[in-house]
Amino acid sequence: MKTFELQSFEQRVVFGKDHLSTLLPLVQDLGVTRAMVLSTPGRSTGVAAIAEALGERHFATFDDAVVHTPVEVTDRALNYLGDADGFVSLGGGSAVGLGKALALRTGLPHIAIPTTYSGSEISPILGQTRDGKKTTIRDKRVVPQAVIYDVSLTLSLPLDLTVSSGLNAMAHAFEALYAPDRSPETDRIAVEAIAGFAGALPILVDAPRDWDARATVLYAAYLSGRVLAARTMGLHHKLAHVLGGLYDLPHAPMHAALLPHVIRFNEVAAKEQLGLAADALGHESAAEGLEALALRLNVARSLAILGMPLDGASAAAEQVMQNPAPNPRAYGAADIVKLLEGALRS
Numbered sequence: 001m002k003t004f005e006l007q008s009f010e011q012r013v014v015f016g017k018d019h020l021s022t023l024l025p026l027v028q029d030l031g032v033t034r035a036m037v038l039s040t041p042g043r044s045t046g047v048a049a050i051a052e053a054l055g056e057r058h059f060a061t062f063d064d065a066v067v068h069t070p071v072e073v074t075d076r077a078l079n080y081l082g083d084a085d086g087f088v089s090l091g092g093g094s095a096v097g098l099g100k101a102l103a104l105r106t107g108l109p110h111i112a113i114p115t116t117y118s119g120s121e122i123s124p125i126l127g128q129t130r131d132g133k134k135t136t137i138r139d140k141r142v143v144p145q146a147v148i149y150d151v152s153l154t155l156s157l158p159l160d161l162t163v164s165s166g167l168n169a170m171a172h173a174f175e176a177l178y179a180p181d182r183s184p185e186t187d188r189i190a191v192e193a194i195a196g197f198a199g200a201l202p203i204l205v206d207a208p209r210d211w212d213a214r215a216t217v218l219y220a221a222y223l224s225g226r227v228l229a230a231r232t233m234g235l236h237h238k239l240a241h242v243l244g245g246l247y248d249l250p251h252a253p254m255h256a257a258l259l260p261h262v263i264r265f266n267e268v269a270a271k272e273q274l275g276l277a278a279d280a281l282g283h284e285s286a287a288e289g290l291e292a293l294a295l296r297l298n299v300a301r302s303l304a305i306l307g308m309p310l311d312g313a314s315a316a317a318e319q320v321m322q323n324p325a326p327n328p329r330a331y332g333a334a335d336i337v338k339l340l341e342g343a344l345r346s
């Protein structure tokens, strides 16, 4: 008999194409009369579309969100808040992360409109940096009250980000499969997410604006966000957290480069669970399937190319071992060094 526990979070999710028409009713339902739009620099077309959809309920725009949610940026946005009574974030994990941080500080409602595949919009997780040090909290108050997935808004995502962000999301699904608190339901969700990414990302390499493939990948990202929200992540996410903090590596590409190495390390210990992933990838082995996919998607496979120093493995291993994450295969500092050396020299 399988036993499991589930903590769910109240959240309204709408998914479709050309779906910004759903924004105003959602904002009205949440009682937001003066919305502050949050974004990253350079997203003026999308921001203008949101402002138009909000009409008179658009109060201000703050488009200085950056990766890893630095507390200084959140402070700056707070100074700019004025009479705003809610947030609409448009963009990837950076914009959504700022919305989460502001919602936590103010208690105001937040509607997220994700345009990458990070999955942050579904999760109760918020990573923030102060003086370059990243800390992560899990708190239901950071879960956005509503999420609008609009496939049309993802068409402009450049191919390199599409691929790395997709593999970032796939990492959530992989680690959910061997999480200590997995359930039959999260297994099925994770497998569907992996199959969705594996089938549709290669199509986007050849045709980045293919509607059906974009829709499949966005849906897979939603599913990955759900298992990220529900389950305890393992060694891969721990390593990504540590490497991001220590060496300021680009978030999604770092996940993409690291994942095959962690899955290869874990494959023997989580044979049955990763066998589900292997089937979804259409391969005998999950690690081999992932490596073949990474090759097909032409992702940067070396952490060195992404900026990790060649002698940086020991410092990372030391940090990981200070607070190790649960993992199907036991590990020590020497295992981490070996794994990272492999990822550095790929």
Ligand code: NAD
Pocket (backbone or CB within 6 Å): 040, 041, 042, 043, 066, 067, 068, 069, 091, 092, 093, 094, 095, 097, 115, 116, 117, 118, 119, 120, 121, 123, 124, 125, 126, 127, 153, 154, 155, 156, 157, 158, 161, 165, 168, 228, 251, 252
């Ligand atoms: P990002 O949000 O930094 O976006 C990367 C770049 O893509 C930005 O320049 C952005 O303007 C641009 N962009 C986004 N959507 C676009 C589109 N549709 N068209 C054109 N350009 C677009 O990157 P990310 O990888 O989505 O997010 C990374 C951040 O999210 C990190 O801070 C990470 O820690 C966080 N994250 C958090 C969680 C969580 O559950 N808390 C999960 C995953 C990632």
